[in-house]
Amino acid sequence: MKIVTWNINGIRTFRGGIKKALDSLDADIICLQETKVTRDLLDERTAIVDGYNSYFSFSRGRSGYSGVATYCKDSATPFAAEEGLTGLLTNHEGPVRCYGDHTEYSTEELQLLDNEGRAVITQHRIMCQDQVKTVTVINVYCPRADPEKPERKQFKLQFYKLLQGRAEAILKDGSYVIVLGDINTSHRTIDHCDPSDIDDFEENPGRKWLNCFLHSDKQEEESTDEEYNEAYKLTSTHDGKFVDTFRHFHPTRTNAFTCWSTLTGARQTNYGTRIDYIFADCQLAEEQFVAADIMPEVEGSDHCPVWGQLSCSLLPSSKNPPLCTRFLPEFAGKQQKLSRFLVKMDQKSIQSEQRNELPGSQEEEERRENLNPSGAGKKRVLTAESIIPKGKKTKTAKAASKPQGSLLTFFKPKITNVLPSTEAPERQKNLDQDEVTSPQNPSVKGSVTKDATLVLDGSEQLCTSSYPKDNDQGTKVKTPHLTSQPTVGPSDTKKGASSGFWKSLFHGPPPPPPCKVHGEPCVLRTVKKEGPNMGRQFFVCARPQGHASNPEARCNFFAWVDKGK
Template sequence: MRLFTWNVNGLESLLRKGYFADFVNRTSPDIICFQETKISRRKLARWSVATKDWNCFLSVCKTNEGYSGVATFCLSHFPLIKAEEGISGFLSAECLSWNPSRSWFCSQRETPNWRETTYSVGYHFEAREDIGLLTKLDKEGRCAIVEFPYFILFNVYVPFDSSDETFEYKYLFIQSLLKRIKMALESGKNVVLCGDFNCARERIDHCDPEGVIQNKPRNSSFESDPCRQLFNEICGCKGPLVDVFRYFHPERLDAYTCWNNQTGARKTNFGTRIDYILANRAFVESFVTDCDILSDIYGSDHCPVYIELRNVLPVSQDSLHVERLPPFCCRHFPDSLGSQQSLKDVMKVSINANCSKIMESGPHFVGAISFKRTAVTVRSSTVASQETERYSQEDKYGATLLSRKRTFDHSTCNEMDAFSNEEYYATVRDSENYLHSTKYQKAKEDWRKLFQNRQRVPLCTGHNEPCLLRVVKKKGPNLGRKFYVCGRPIGKGKEGRCKFFLWYDKQDTRY
């Protein structure tokens, strides 16, 4: 039995490009915890995340569509007890009123809080003055809790501290998470905590703990970060949980789970380990047999982390009935009712589907110019809707259209009656305009390459290789200014990027 955690940086992109199918086929997961799904409720029916063979617990951002979000998938034959959204327990139990006809749904008129229902996982702390901030964080879709017979699974996406305000959110989130975990452990429950913590625990988990290579020196020591100290209270030497990866691989170096795609840091393995699976020591010693990082699986700027478990969840036929699932399950969402399918059907969605649609539009467009009587009956609205696809075809379609126009003979004159002269000349005019625009774009590209090649690209001093031209995107006096840097990805040693830097100047005759 395998449990995975993965920050996918957009679940829709993962499905559309086929990475999700590759991931499932290679790993055969039993439980998957996704972070940063960036999927909204209105897209649930399109992607059908509520599949028949998987149960999904999805927490979406309620304040900013397409932001944050976590999702927990588990095989449908695993028995479930309860499920809850958020850490505070003060979110409105909106899903309890979706289908009030079922007896096990809450019958209260007003929508209650999770902590007020029997479907809450429980073990809440008392209300505090900062409960408003914590509820605001919960509305961003940063936590989904599922209780299985032998353990409670926390799937979290910790905020990134880019400012003083977000630092306060992050510290409060980790602090509240620690309190709730301790309460669950004190009640005798096993706890598994996984997700993206946006924090590297120790120096061994960071490629550049002092910020020297990235030219971003820290104002304070690596260990003095308040959020890092609080995080280590959860899984440190005296913490309630264990870092499962370090439990099995205490001395492994260069074990990272996140890289900067803009600098190509994954090629040189210049990253950080900020994705974790934590569990209480008794559970690890009794049930966990292995833990590792799958850095060869792509689709995001993060990679999956998994633990191998003994079969702690027995198969239960009763769990197949939707009525026995917690109300928070996606199979109860009104958006998903009637659209549920198997996971294999979901995995068929890939980027190749878009290519097939483009190729299918070609024959219809060519057939319209061959003056077939079947094409004559196409309405003008349909022709207008295909106009954008017509211009997206390759040059071979334009050449085919022109050749058909030139080889037009009297044998087709009888079929011209179905076309008005206006429609005919409009179609021919469109094809000629398309060819003209294509030739213009090609000539423009040739001239651009000609002048670009006349200006020599400087070579970096560290590797004597051509540099890359970059643009300053950070706000300030140099915004929009171009500069040259080493063409290699950022990293350590000679294989990484050297410190070459040169401002781009059109008037500089040296290059």
């Protein structure tokens, strides 16, 4: 039995299709995190893959955010599956159950913890030493703690505690347990590229939780990291029930990272962290796991896959659990009722949902979080405004607003007076205007001001067409066809002055300076973090980020771009 976990940073980014990616991993159970897909965006090609059965958890209040999925080969079909950790999302038969103690959580807190689509649980039967046992796989994408948002730190710790309570409750019920996924915390100093650069590394609440969650092998700790061993004695409150399978087989391996920053190109210098894990209960890790490792050679995401191999064999279930995506109405070929799309909804809830509308990208640094699950999963409503006939609404809108002009009107010359050809000579003298003749009809003449002739020379192609023009009364007046002549254009000196004027307004970035260490041209960056410097530009070394001792990595060159340049 082989199991794989991988934060894929968007399931729709697989250009060759999800099946090709799944087959390349060659595993029985494949757990994916950060799918960034909601149910309305999930297509059949991704949901139903030949040879696999899949189980998804979606974010309830934000598109393009979070989400996990577990794909099982048909030979590894689970007999039970469930979405979330709390049990509140389970409205079908065959759940996993064993939820642990929730007395310290309010119902609202439990809803919030499961509302972001961060957990899928599948339960399988395995054959171990001629005995049929049960193994429960908990696929999780743990929250990221934004340093500038204290509420997200608390949310992350609550999720950790809920995860531990659920895993230990299932273990107590007699099943083996595997917890795997993106835990979003590097455990020890050996799991971080530059721990000395982080203040109070051992005081991080996430690391303290891992110390409690994981079983400590005292002999291993003392032989690999004395500083960590001392910190463990200070922070650990009890001996955990789970094992980090990678460290179980590779206790002293360094530079074994699973996540790198794509913005700084840190993967080239292996300047990353190990935050993706496969945890197994102590008995399963000791008796059944035979190997575990990372796959940094696999690209396609800012994370790499992690795999584990067990000696036991899987016994597939005869039927898929109800949570399987092939049973969703949109993929099962079932006729859907019209009422499913027209469920009535309270107007106050709609307004509240609009006020708390969230962006749809994890890359936006979780600028606004999904903290209002009350509107999750609700449908559109037929309001009084929405039932007005479309034609009437359009007519009312047009009557109340000024018609929108086309882009062409901003480039056409301003025609002051369009006169019959018999009156043109006298009026031409009085108004001191140039005469323009239509090549299609020499007898048709129009008058164009001197200011307009400059526009003709600068935008000949835009001004040669004879489009209808609206006058102040709203009626259409046909303008004569205008053709620029060499005699009406500005002189070369005027062209040069005009070009200089526009260049003074729209200038490109200054030439990049060379960095002091490598002497190579720098790259231009922009501050996106909120604060006094937001929007300012600066130059840094173009090489990928790396440790200060690495001569091939980025040097510490930094220079602000002056606003005047």
